[in-house]
Amino acid sequence: MEVLLLKRFIFKTLNIPRLQDLIRVKESELDDNKLYCFLCGNAITSTSERISVDGAHEHSFTNPHGYSFHIGCFRNAPGCIQEGIVTDDFSWFKGYSWRYALCADCQQHLGWIYDSQDQFYGLILDRLISTSEFN
Numbered sequence: 001m002e003v004l005l006l007k008r009f010i011f012k013t014l015n016i017p018r019l020q021d022l023i024r025v026k027e028s029e030l031d032d033n034k035l036y037c038f039l040c041g042n043a044i045t046s047t048s049e050r051i052s053v054d055g056a057h058e059h060s061f062t063n064p065h066g067y068s069f070h071i072g073c074f075r076n077a078p079g080c081i082q083e084g085i086v087t088d089d090f091s092w093f094k095g096y097s098w099r100y101a102l103c104a105d106c107q108q109h110l111g112w113i114y115d116s117q118d119q120f121y122g123l124i125l126d127r128l129i130s131t132s133e134f135n
């Protein structure tokens with residue numbers, strides 16, 4: 001049991017994609033612009049959806065529990081589902097409320113959906129992999 005937990009911890013820490021899951025993405029479906037869930041290979045968004053918010057695409061934040069995240073802002077992420085109640089508590093973007101964005105396939109937490117007059121996704125960048133990382 002302890003060994004299993006340790007393996008899970010090492011796996012998560014090193015952020016190594018699980019090969020057997022990545023094989024699910026057929027080569028014909030690989031698209032240079034697409035970004036995939038690091039756990040299951042589901043197509044989440046693409047580089048063409050990258051946007052700047054508050055002057056930058058990438059941001060680093062620490063939540064009230066002390067966890068730090070490095071995120072990128074995307075206009076849309078069709079591979080995500082929304083989870084949880086919309087709140088503006090501790091929002092990292094002024095004027096925006098948020099809820100969780102999960103992988104629609106494996107339900108891994110990938111980031112947050114931000115809502116105000118407009119909507120965008122803040123996705124944790126080391127939980128996305130690009131086509132080049134499949135090779």
Ligand SMILES: [Zn+2]
Nearest residue numbers: 037040103106
């Ligand atoms: Zn996934």
